[in-house]
Amino acid sequence: MSTMPPDAVPHEHLHVLYRDHNVWLRSWLRHRLNNSADAADLAQDTFVRVLLARTASSLKEPRHYLATIARGLVIDLYRRRSLEQAYLEALQLRPEAYAPSAETRAQILDSLLAIDRLLDGLGTRTRQIFLAVQLDGLSYEKAAERCGVSVSTVRKHLARGLMHCLLLDEA
Known part of the structure; x- marks a missing residue:
């Protein structure tokens, strides 16, 4: 009778994968970062x-698989740093008396990252229209003018963006 726990075999495969490819992966990432x-x-x-x-x-x-995962993590890292930098630059424009606390800044940054992840799944045009209407407060007509599309196209893309956000929120 075996005394190995049921998930020991998958962990053994992970151990072998880690042993055989960790140094390579760290080197691959270090070269990029x-x-x-x-x-x-x-x-x-x-x-x-x-x-x-x-x-x-x-x-x-395995190396292709690991590189694919790592590539996504690198993109996430750069996206997070870019968002953090933009947020910090916006904070510098505010008078010091109105600067949020460190805790509030962290909460706002987490919210911005969550919104960024939501919008990441939208196509470029849909994201552009969605942000013009939802963030900039443009009317459908002004958004259509800004984006060089018809008002019905704005409605279609806005509906697509809202549905995308609702579905992700449900998940």
Whole structure:
């Protein structure tokens, strides 16, 4: 009778995957990021994703799979840093007396990142129209004029954007 827990086999596959490819992945990430600490963090995050997806045992091309996950994490890292930088620049324009607390800044940044993830799934045109109406407060006519499309196209894209956000919110 075996004393191994039921999930020991998948963990063994992950251990082998980690042992065989971690150094390569960290090097691959370090080359793209020029930062050893970020590379190590994203390599760990990549293996956590593999663990959570339980795919370590069925990989035919592990480096391709790991690079695909890591590439997405690099994009997320750059997106987060870009959003943080834009937010900090906007904060610098406010008088110091109106500056939010560190906790409020963190909450706002988390909210901005959540909104960014919601909008990420929209096409470029839909995102542009959605933001023009929802964020800039433009009328459908003004949004149509700004984007060089008809008002019915604005309605269609706005409906698509709203449905996308509602479906993601439900999930």
